[in-house]
Amino acid sequence: MDIGIHVSLWTPEWTSSFLEYMEKAAEIGFDLVEIPIMDPSAFPLDEVKQVLAETGLKVRCGTGLGADTDISSTDSALSSAGRDHLFRCIDIASELGSPTLQGVIHSAWGAKTPVSEANRRASASGLKAVARRAADLNMSIALECINRYESSFLNTVKQGIFMLDMIGEENAGLHLDTYHMNIEENSFQEAFSTAGNRMFHLHLSENQRGFPGGGLLDWNMIIKSAKDAGYRGPWVIESYVFPEFPTGSDVCIWRPIEKDPENSLKESLAMLREII
Numbered sequence: 001m002d003i004g005i006h007v008s009l010w011t012p013e014w015t016s017s018f019l020e021y022m023e024k025a026a027e028i029g030f031d032l033v034e035i036p037i038m039d040p041s042a043f044p045l046d047e048v049k050q051v052l053a054e055t056g057l058k059v060r061c062g063t064g065l066g067a068d069t070d071i072s073s074t075d076s077a078l079s080s081a082g083r084d085h086l087f088r089c090i091d092i093a094s095e096l097g098s099p100t101l102q103g104v105i106h107s108a109w110g111a112k113t114p115v116s117e118a119n120r121r122a123s124a125s126g127l128k129a130v131a132r133r134a135a136d137l138n139m140s141i142a143l144e145c146i147n148r149y150e151s152s153f154l155n156t157v158k159q160g161i162f163m164l165d166m167i168g169e170e171n172a173g174l175h176l177d178t179y180h181m182n183i184e185e186n187s188f189q190e191a192f193s194t195a196g197n198r199m200f201h202l203h204l205s206e207n208q209r210g211f212p213g214g215g216l217l218d219w220n221m222i223i224k225s226a227k228d229a230g231y232r233g234p235w236v237i238e239s240y241v242f243p244e245f246p247t248g249s250d251v252c253i254w255r256p257i258e259k260d261p262e263n264s265l266k267e268s269l270a271m272l273r274e275i276i
Contacts, residue, residue, distance in 0.1 A: 001232070001233075001234065001235060001276055002031035002032045002058055002234040002235070003030060003031055003032070003234065003235050003236075003237075003269060003272055003273060003276065004025075004030055004031060004032030004033055004034055004058070004060065004234050004235070004236040004237070005025045005028075005030045005032075005033060005034070005236065005237050005238075005265075006033075006034040006036075006062075006203070006236055006237065006238040006239075007021045007022060007025065007033055007034065007035055007036070008036055008238070008240070008247055009021075009237075009238070009239055009240065009241070009265075010024065011245070011247055012245045012246060012247065013245070013246050013247060014036060014038045014246075014247055014250075015038050015039050015042070017044070018035065018036075019044065019047055019048065019051055021033075022035075022048070022051045022052070022055065022057060023051060023054075023055060025055075025057065026055035026056070026057050028265065028266060028269065029266075029269060030057070030269065031057070031058060031234075032057060032058040032059065032060060032234050032236065033057050033058075033059055033060075034059075034060045034061070034062055034236050034238070035048065035059060035060070035061050035062070035096075035098075036061075036062055036063060036064075036103075037061055037062070037063045037088075037089045037092050037093065037101075038063065038064070040085065040088035040089055040091075040092055041088075043092055045092060045095060045096070048096060049095070049096065052096065052097075058097075058234075059096050059097060059098050060098050060099075060100055060102065060201065060234060060236065061089065061092065061093035061096060061098040061100070061101055061102075062101065062102045062103035062144075062175075063085070063086070063089045063101065063103050063105060064103050064104040064105070064109045065082050065085065065086075065104060065105060065106075065107060065108050065109060066108055066109065066110075067108050067110075067111070068081060069081045069082040069085045069108070070082055070107060070108040070111070071083055071086070071105070071106065071107065071122065071123050071126040071127065071130075072106060072107040072108070072115075072119040072120070072122050072123035072126075072153060073108075073119070073122060074116075074118050074119065074122055079122050079123075079125075079126050080126075082126060083126040083129055083130060086101070086105055086126075086127075086130045086133075086141075087130065087133055089101055090130065090133055090134050090137065090139060090141075091137075093139065094137040094139055098139070099138075099139055099140060100139060100140045100141065100142050100200055100201055101134065101139065101140075101141050101142070102141065102142035102143075102144060102175040102200065102201045103142075103144050103175065104144050104146060104151065105127070105130070105141060105142075105143060105144070106123050106127065106143045106144075106153060106154050106163060107119070107123055107151065107153035107154065109146075109150065109151060110150060110151070111151060111152060111153065112148075112149075112151065112152045113152060114152065115152055115153050119153070120163065120166060121166070123153075123163070124163060124166035124167045124168075127141065127143070127163075127167050127169075127172060128167050128168065128169055128172075131167060131169035131171055131172045132169065134171055135169070135171045139171070140171040140172070140173060140200055141171065141172050141173070142172075142173045142174060142175035142200040142201040143160055143163060143164070143172070143173075143174055143175060144174075144175040144176075144177065144180075144201075145157060145159065145160045145174060145175070145176060145177070145180060145181075145184070146177065146180045147179075147180040147183040147184055148183070148184065149183075149252075150180075150251070155180075155184045156184050156185060156191075157174065157176065157181075157185065157191045157194045157195050158194060160174045160195070160198075161174075161194065161195070161198065164198060173198045173199060173200030173201075174195050174198055174199050174200060174201075175200060175201040175202075175203070176191070176192075176195060176199055176201070176202050176203070177202070177203035177205060177238065178202075178203065178204055178205055178206075178212075178217060178222060179203070179205035179206070179207070179209050179238075182207050182217065188221065188222050188225050189221070189225040189228075192225045192226050192228070192229035192231070193225075193228075193229050195229060196229055196230055197230045199226070199229065199230075199231050199233070200233060201233055201234070201236070202226060202231060202233060202234075202235060202236065203236050203237070203238040204219075204222075204235055204236065204237050204238070204272070205237065205238050205239050206239070208257055209239055209240050209241070209251065209253065209257060210239055210241055210257040210258050210264070211237060211239050211241070211258060211261075211264050211265050211267075211268035212237060212268050212271065212272055213264075213267060213268045213271045213272075214257075214258060214264055214268070219271065219272070219275055220275055223235070223272075223275050223276055235272060235276060237265075237268065237269075237272075239257070240253050240257070241253065241256065241257035241258045241261055242256070242261075243255055243256060
């Protein structure tokens with residue numbers, strides 16, 4: 001079972017170059033990197049391929065939608081733009097060898113307005129086409145359930161299962177994150193059990209969005225519960241700890257979360273390896 005790191009930990013902005021951070025992840029001892037594809041037209045595909053080859057890192061790719069690519073919009077131009085963005089991201093992820101494309105791919109990140117049945121139908125229709133495109137490339141898609149402060153569309157596993165049933169494609173699954181689950185779910189065990197084999201991707205983050213092991217969460221219980229539910233994918237740390245970065249302020253990091261980020265990350269990786 002591979003342990004990975006989301007390179008956005010180190011990127012000052014979402015579209016910042018992350019090539020050096022892939023090398024950093026390999027040096028620290030991670031097996032895998034998760035890479036955000038935020039702007040497909042500017043994605044450094046050849047350079048990323050080269051770093052993956054040189055480091056031996058495995059890769060997973062994610063993305064997010066915005067107001068101008070909201071696949072859940074009842075405005076057909078916006079929903080089509082979201083679908084086309086995801087098509088381009090899938091093509092890039094396939095080129096890199098990522099078996100999934102995950103993230104906030106179901107609606108616009110940051111939208112906190114009431115969600116209508118029409119919005120859910122629009123999202124499901126667009127994602128059905130995206131899932132079929134992914135299937136043609138032997139890939140899957142995974143919808144991330146995120147907390148109420150970042151989205152009103154998809155917060156819980158039960159909501160996620162409802163959306164998967166609407167999409168109706170076997171290669172569409174859930175992307176869960178312990179930080180968001182700690183806010184939205186009543187029980188990690190129950191949530192993982194409910195997700196079962198429809199859980200395709202998992203982010204590990206503390207209750208305060210720091211590295212696993214430095215907060216309140218019970219990692220022995222979390223990892224055991226995910227394994228018991230059948231999870232066999234990678235375990236990917238996605239933490240935000242730098243308040244001076246725009247990426248940090250975007251997710252409301254207003255103070256340093258880790259006193260010594262580099263050593264804390266190494267300690268977190270060692271802890272996770274032992275438990276997993």
